[in-house]
Amino acid sequence: MTDRHGADRVHEDTHGVEHGFPHREAVRASLTALYRRLGPTGVDRYPTSVTAADVALSPGEDPLLGATRIAGVLVRHLRLPEARMVVSFRAMEHAATVEPAAGPEYFVELNERFRGRPRDIGAALAHEITHVLLHRLGLGFPDGERNEILTDVVTAYLGAGWLLLDAFRQDGAESQKLGYLTPEEFGWVLARRAELFDEDPSPWFTSAAAYEAWRRGRAEARRERRLPPLAAAGWTARRRYAHDRRLGRAAPDAPYAFTGGAPATGVTFPCPVCHQRLRVPAGRTVRARCRLCGAVHDCAG
Numbered sequence: 613m614t615d616r617h618g619a620d621r622v623h624e625d626t627h628g629v630e631h632g633f634p635h636r637e638a639v640r641a642s643l644t645a646l647y648r649r650l651g652p653t654g655v656d657r658y659p660t661s662v663t664a665a666d667v668a669l670s671p672g673e674d675p676l677l678g679a680t681r682i683a684g685v686l687v688r689h690l691r692l693p694e695a696r697m698v699v700s701f702r703a704m705e706h707a708a709t710v711e712p713a714a715g716p717e718y719f720v721e722l723n724e725r726f727r728g729r730p731r732d733i734g735a736a737l738a739h740e741i742t743h744v745l746l747h748r749l750g751l752g753f754p755d756g757e758r759n760e761i762l763t764d765v766v767t768a769y770l771g772a773g774w775l776l777l778d779a780f781r782q783d784g785a786e787s788q789k790l791g792y793l794t795p796e797e798f799g800w801v802l803a804r805r806a807e808l809f810d811e812d813p814s815p816w817f818t819s820a821a822a823y824e825a826w827r828r829g830r831a832e833a834r835r836e837r838r839l840p841p842l843a844a845a846g847w848t849a850r851r852r853y854a855h856d857r858r859l860g861r862a863a864p865d866a867p868y869a870f871t872g873g874a875p876a877t878g879v880t881f882p883c884p885v886c887h888q889r890l891r892v893p894a895g896r897t898v899r900a901r902c903r904l905c906g907a908v909h910d911c912a913g
Contacts, residue, residue, distance in 0.1 A: 799829020
C-alpha cells in the first residue's frame with residue numbers, strides 16, 4: 613500500500629528475480645503486526661486456504677466475468693462480505709491496482725495482459741483485495757515497500773497467498789513473479805501457515821519453480837523451529853548456546869540474547885510463530901507461552 617488513500621499496485625518481475633530471504637526482518641515484523649491487530653482468535657478465523665477450483669476460470673469463461681467472480685470468492689475468503697469488487701482490464705505498467713479508500717464498491721484494475729493469462733488472475737486479485745482488508749483494519753507501516761511486504765505476508769498467512777507463489781515461473785520460455793516477497797519468502801510464510809493449520813499446500817502448485825521455492829521456504833521454517841533455546845535445537849546449536857550462556861553474551865547473528873551477567877540468568881528470543889520476543893530463565897527446562905499468539909514452546913535454556 614503506497615499510501616492509505618492512493619492506488620495500491622501489485623509488483624511484477626519479468627526479468628531478474630531476487631531469491632533467498634532479504635526481507636526477513638520485514639516479514640517477521642509483518643507477522644507480529646498481524647497478530648497484534650487480529651490476535652490468535654482472529655487469525656484462527658482463516659483455517660482453510662482458498663481452493664484452486666474456486667479461483668480458476670472455467671473453460672470458455674469470459675475473463676472479465678471470471679475475474680469478477682474470483683474477486684467475490686476472495687472477498688468472502690478474507691471476510692469482506694460488504695465490499696463489492698468492480699474489476700476491469702486496462703493497459704498499464706503494473707500488474708494490478710486498487711483504490712482501497714473507495715467504497716462501498718472497490719475498484720480493481722488488472723493489466724490487460726491477464727486476459728491472455730487467466731491462471732494468474734486470482735494471484736493479482738488476492739494481493740489487491742488484501743490491501744482492502746488491511747485498509748479496513750487500519751493495519752499498515754509508514755514505509756511503502758514494507759507495506760507491500762505486509763500485504764504479501766498477510767495474503768499468504770490468511771490463505772490466499774499460495775496463488776502469488778504459484779504465479780512464479782522461471783524457465784527458458786517464461787519468467788514471471790508477482791508480489792514483493794521473493795519466492796522463497798512466500799514459501800517460508802506459507803510453511804508457517806501450514807504448520808499452524810496442519811495444511812499441505814504442495815499439491816496446489818502447478819509451477820515447478822513455485823514448488824521448489826515452497827520446499828526451500830519450508831526448510832527455512834523448520835530450521836527456525838530448531839534454534840536455541842528451543843528444546844528441538846540440534847547438538848551443534850545447543851553446544852554453541854551453552855558456550856554463549858556461560859559468557860553471558862551472544863554473537864550478533866545469534867537468534868537469542870542474554871540478560872543477568874555471566875553465566876546468564878535469562879534469555880530472550882523471538883516466538884517462532886509471531887516473532888514477539890519472549891523471555892525465559894536461562895539454564896532451565898521450561899515451557900514458554902507467548903502472550904501475543906498463545907503458542908507454547910518447550911525450551912531447554
